[in-house]
Amino acid sequence: MQMNKTTLIIGISLLLGITACQPPSDKTDSSDATSTSAQSVESPSTQPLVEAKTPKALTKALVKLSEKTLKVQLICTKLDDTINAIDNKSEIEDIHTVQRQIDACLPVADNAEILRWLEYYQAMYGRFLSADSSMDDEAFFTVMENVEQDGKLTVAQLKQVNPRVRYLISLVRSRADVSVRYMGEDHFEFHHDLSAMADMFTPYLPDDQSEFIQRMAQDNQEIFWFDTAIAISFEELVERAVFWEDFISRYPDSRFYDDANALLDTYRYLLFFGSENVRWIDDDIRKFYLLKDERLMMQLAKRTDSQLAEDVQKLLVFMEQSDSERHQLYPVPDKDENGHKINQWEVTHYQLNKALDIPSLRDTVKDRNCLHGVTCVVETGQ
Template identity: 75%
Template sequence: MQKNKIALIIGASLLFGITACQPPADKTDPSDATSTSTQTATPPSTQPLIEAKTPKQLTTALVDSSADRLREQLICSKLDDNINAVDHTSKIESLRAVQRQLAACLPTADNAEILQWLVDYQAMYARFLQSDSSIDDEDFFTVMSNVEQGKSIAVAQLRKISPRARYLIGLIRSNADVSIRYMGANDFEFHHDLSAMADIFTPYLPDDQSEFIQRMAQDNQELFWFDAAIAFSFEELVERAVFWEDFMKRYPQSNFYNDAKALFDTYRYLLFFGSENTQWFDDDLRKFYLPADERLMMQLTERTDSQLAQDVQKLLVFMQQSDDERHQSYPVPDKDENGRKINAWQVTHYQLGQALAISSPWDSVRARNCLHGIICVDETSQ
């Protein structure tokens, strides 16, 4: 009897260790995460251990569970190699194989492994969607325009573009997780569903990281720039700036805090200075072009403990100042950093920058790219 008690105690301890590694019950299965229909591997079940009634049944269940664990470890040891092997010559089946491996490995991986796989998976998809067609290729532009508009494509047209472009277009037509989007300047790119990508990883990340990549997926699904203009509305710009300011307050210890701040700084700058082809104010910075934009900006002043609220209040003071008051408070150099004479438009925006104490996020070399994908990456890795 003593041996039986020992065996059962050992079995119960192992059962606790195994069940403690399983994903939380309220998290979704990542096999449902992608729009591509694939079969996914699942972690070994602990049901045989739970149902074991005798030492023999328990021993058998433990052996089976150990074998499953060994198979899982073998699968996960090959995951990095399989991700890195996918490139612009690979087929969709290679992506599906990686997705099945991730489904098996994510539940028991530590946070550092998960984040690295996320970075690698994002880079893998970018390689997979590369096409060797040039933006100067008129045939490629014609075919891509027809695909984007849902028009039919003649076989003769398809023969004029590269085999890889034909393959990716075939994936679009078969409703795989591939799409196209127009970049402006007669340029298209193949793209994919960022939310589906995020859904693979979010069940296994802490709240701050999960929220971060889900928001990145939402914001970066569409273009950020289009012909030197901001590709989304002023209302959305305000909402994004507010989101990242609030994110930093909710998660001050997040390992994504610096990336969130970089995003906040970008949206904060664009709120007040726009872009080359997007402006919210008249040239003298005396009034808003649209009353709706002014109302949205005024709403920011109602935020408590907010950098944005302080910025808007300074903006309103600046807009009421005369030219003489501005020159007295914010003297402007005669020439810019390139030695060229500063024009009137530059003078006004230089003074606003001094009034708000906001510098352009593009004044210095940006080490991180947060405007594509679901996680920020080093520029050198692009």
């Protein structure tokens, strides 16, 4: 009898300890689970302990729980290697295996592990979806254009592309969280559903990290650059800039603060200077091309405690200045940093840059890409 009481006491103690270690219920609602939640690898459950009615049943439940715990611990210890083993020779079943293992490990992982797995998972999909086809391959272009437009393909057309491309196309056709998108300049890519990726990890992250990743998934599901043009509207550009300004204000200590600030500076620059093929303001910086864009800027100028509002107010002053006033306030060198004569368009944009003092894209982006995935990634060889 003494042995049974001891077993019962130990079991209850273990139950209480395990229960205390479970993740908060408000971050793990079952409605947020991914489609892979029907797992062959399950997180240890304490339910059998709760339901045990006798010391013998409790002992059996404890033994079973220990086995499951050890299994999950072993899987999680090897998870880095499992994710990094996926490449462009793997199949979708390998991805599903990784997803099940991640689902089992996230509830018992710390923040550093979760973010590391997210980084690896994002890179994993990049490897998995690489197709090894040349951009100037006419057959590849024709097939990908057809898939992107959800058109029909003949067997003869499919035979003209390599087996890996055919396999990835089969995933697109089966709606396996894989799509094709046109990047401009005759370049296509296979792409993963970023919201599905974010949904796996965000229930286990603090609010700032969850919000950052969800927003990145939303914004980067579609392309930002199309050739050298901005692929989103001026209105959306304003909305993104406002979002990131609010984010860094609400989360000054966020792990993603620097990336959020870089995104803000990117959108700030593009709001006022546009891109090579997109302009919102005329070359003399005197008026907006579209009245609706001007109205958006006027609304932006009314924000309180806002760098964006300051920028707009400086722009409006600059637009009213005469050429002589601009030259007096912002003298322009005869030649640029490469020794070339500065033309009139470059003069006005040089002066506006001095007036606004917004970091250039080169200084903001550096070697980090924040316009493609759910997290910013370092790009070597830039």
